[in-house]
Amino acid sequence: MLRYLYADELARHPRLRKSTFSDRADQFHSRLGWDVSVNQDGLEFDAYDAMNPLYVIWQKPDGLHGGSMRFLPTTGETMVNDHFSDLTDGVHIASPFIWECTRFCLARDAAPNVSAALMLGGLEVGLGQHLSHAVGVFDARMVRIYRLLGWPPTILGTKGAGREATSVGLWSFAPELRAPLLRKSGLSEAISRHWYARAFGLREPLAATA
Amino acid sequence: MSGTLEPSIERIHRAETLEDLNGEILALREAFEVEHLVYHSVNSTGEQYAALTYSDEWVDQYLTEDYARIDPVVQGCYRRFHPVDWKNLNWSGKAAREFMGRAQDAGVGNQGFSVPIRGPSGQFALFTVSHQCNDDEWAKYTETRTRDLILMSHFVNQKALEIERGTDITSLQSLSPREKDTLTMLAVGYSRAQAAESLSISEHTLRVYIESARFKLGAMNTTHALARALSMGLLVV
Incomplete structure (x- = not known):
């Protein structure tokens, strides 16, 4: 199921939390070789995890992490503005209607529908929170996957090469993206809205269609 | 809808002191057609600034009783960044329900909507409107005004930061x-x-x-x- 949890809420779910950050260490440190810090318990955290971000997490039936991403508002500190302004034409991207999305991560054993489910969770956040765009930092090779999922970002810039290539891109939010992501994730609209409403309160009736 | 806010925004832009801004924030109550409106900012060093339309008695009572400890609005918004309808907060505890009763006695209203703001350098602010009306009326209100409330909360916050911090905010912005x-x-x-x-x-x-x-x-x-x-x-x- 999709969970929408701020860091202080995730702290109340120790198994989910630990598996989230150990899967991040596995993906970003072991598999991609990014310059990230992994602590002695094998967990990957950065300074932005300490800013109480909002995580969208796919929780597997066994309660552990299957995939996740991290949101922060661009009116405060963000990774893009602090470290990647060379990829945004020097534009400090800031707006209450644009959030930053980083650390898109999949567990090694994640089921094939998890990436679509996570994108669906990201879309629910954007539509539910009146956002126009998300600005993201991601492994450049993910672009192919985002395209297959039917929601490719607009690339602002890429640096590094090979598996260390990192891109900054923009996703725009639109309600018509929901139907294809539901189909690709194998989830119903009712359950997706239910998971969102459980975290943020019900904004739209369950019967409403996309 | 947004058109009606432009005069308020222009007046906020012209504010040069916190006193000017305070007056403009209080005037927003009319622009938003609500009974009460609150802006409260805490910067990274703990300095606070607030402008609010609540009665002095309620503010005194709130501070004396240290209601921030149990206020579900504070608990639900602090360190968060998504706007909340008060209905979606957790009012289930006895202390929270009692607090809500006192707030209603003080004329805060039975409905509310709060926008948490995360600014530069760990700054945090909360912009709130509250009102007395039934659930259907409130649902209609928030459906049409949420975007305006988010916009206005940030205009007010940017102005407050600009007045408080002077030039270093200008370079950031x-x-x-x-x-x-x-x-x-x-x-x-x-x-x-x-x-x-x-x-x-x-x-x-x-x-x-x-x-x-x-x-x-x-x-x-x-x-x-x-x-x-x-x-x-x-x-x-």
Whole structure:
């Protein structure tokens, strides 16, 4: 199921939390070789995890992490503005209607529908929170996957090469993206809205269609 | 709907002191057609600033009783960044229910909507409107005004930061050359598609640059952003 949890809420779910950050260490440190810090318990955290971000997490039936991403508002500190302004034409991207999305991560054993489910969770956040765009930092090779999922970002810039290539891109939010992501994730609209409403309160009736 | 806010925004832009701003924040109660409105900011060093329309008695009682400990609005918004309808907060505890009763006795209202704001350098602020009406009326109100409330909360916050911090905020909020190029092209009559093509960027990227510039200029929309940028002498056309 999709969970929408701020860091202080995730702290109340120790198994989910630990598996989230150990899967991040596995993906970003072991598999991609990014310059990230992994602590002695094998967990990957950065300074932005300490800013109480909002995580969208796919929780597997066994309660552990299957995939996740991290949101922060661009009116405060963000990774893009602090470290990647060379990829945004020097534009400090800031707006209450644009959030930053980083650390898109999949567990090694994640089921094939998890990436679509996570994108669906990201879309629910954007539509539910009146956002126009998300600005993201991601492994450049993910672009192919985002395209297959039917929601490719607009690339602002890429640096590094090979598996260390990192891109900054923009996703725009639109309600018509929901139907294809539901189909690709194998989830119903009712359950997706239910998971969102459980975290943020019900904004739209369950019967409403996309 | 947003059109009615422009005079308020212009007056907020003209505020030069916290006293000026305070008056404008209190006047927003009429613009938003609500019984109460609160803006409360805490910066990274713990300094606070607040402007609010609640009665002095309620403010005294709130501080004396240290209601911030149990207030579900504070608990639900502190360190968060998504706007909340008070209905979606957890009022189930006995202390929270008692607090709600006292707040209603003090005329706060039975409905509320709060926008948490995360600003630069760990700054946090909360912008709240509260009102007395039934659930259907409130649902209609929030459905049509949420975007305006988010916009206004940030205008107020940017102004408060500008007054409090002076020049260091200005540099943070200043437009990059690319944002100026974008606005300049729109100001001389290019369409978005033409401007994007001239700058060799996609229209999505252009939209994000415009939105970023709109936010930094404290403008309602693109037209307002262009007017402000021109009047501030930021564009050469």
